[in-house]
């Protein structure tokens with residue numbers, strides 16, 4: 001039962017990008033193999049799932065947030081999915097139609113809609129994390145949205161009103177202090193703010209950082225002593241967007257910069273390094289080595305997506321690179337670590353900001369403008385060795401999330417969780433792969449009661465532990 005494709009419709013509204021509209025809760029799912037008992041907790045994954053027919057041209061990043069959850073408990077599995085019931089979506093539900101435009105085609109909502117839900121919808125569609133006991137759905141253009149573990153939307157969470165502006169969908173957890181480090185970017189000055197929430201979830205620090213212009217900054221890096229911002233020429237232009245132009249465009253004439261800020265520094269303590277233009281959506285990790293900061297990430301020669309009329313005729317998908325930033329010498333060395341396509345990088349969260357031996361990166365990118373993957377590469381960054389798990393010839397996968405084995409001691413003691421789609425049977429599964437046995441069969445295939453559309457990011461939230 002393959003899925004039909006409609007050539008007149010956005011590719012991001014059909015096939016396994018097509019949204020699902022029903023909200024299910026199904027327990028005791030069929031499992032092939034055995035879910036490890038140690039995996040007791042919830043795997044939540046977010047993605048764009050447009051509720052109403054879009055008003056204008058649809059971009060993949062525009063859709064309403066929907067969380068797909070797998071609750072695992074001593075070998076049993078339950079599935080549940082819910083829309084993030086954003087204020088904007090609630091207004092649209094009352095109207096029975098879409099009221100907001102998107103990144104590729106802005107639509108000015110009526111004033112009453114703006115008064116209630118803002119000029120753009122906070123879709124909360126990109127990632128879902130847990131910090132200090134709070135589950136937060138994240139979208140980089142807005143504050144977080146708090147959910148219950150059962151995925152009921154509690155509303156926007158602004159850290160008791162302390163958070164000014166937006167919050168990245170890629171905050172960094174510090175395993176030593178329990179802090180959450182993050183940033184927000186804005187089309188209005190200040191274009192960049194850095195924030196720290198302590199282990200109790202209290203926003204304790206906000207620092208404004210000068211940038212010459214507003215840029216789309218999707219991810220950043222936090223080490224034990226530094227945070228690193230990549231100021232790349234994906235220029236965010238709200239005026240152009242509101243007058244019918246392109247919201248985000250690639251402007252390589254502005255070059256690129258890497259900025260390193262001591263974690264306790266002021267906004268003007270950033271050391272900037274000028275670079276030739278390049279683009280990164282996601283970083284694997286970063287760490288300090290004396291006066292040097294080492295950063296690994298998935299580098300593309302340019303922004304590998306288009307928000308306007310531009311057609312990308314020469315796809316240039318990202319590959320794993322390393323930046324070695326020598327603060328004493330004032331130099332940056334850039335090294336390509338692999339020539340395979342790769343993105344959606346993950347590590348053992350206990351190594352976040354510290355040296356990590358292993359990285360897990362989705363591979364098999366099908367074209368440059370689409371997060372469709374067929375496998376995951378395990379990198380041993382000490383030896384340079386790689387192991388690949390391929391999900392199957394007719395199977396497409398998403399981000400592989402590393403869930404540590406609570407009884408393990410080695411960095412790669414754990415499992416990779418991934419929601420995969422079989423395009424021949426049009427069914428979805430949770431695949432659980434032992435990270436110590438990448439080329440082996442999955443230890444468990446959890447058969448889902450419905451097709452789960454491709455999505456973005458998620459996290460493993462164990463009942464015990466971090």
Ligand SMILES: [Fe+2]
Nearest residue numbers: 169218282457
């Ligand atoms: Fe992302």
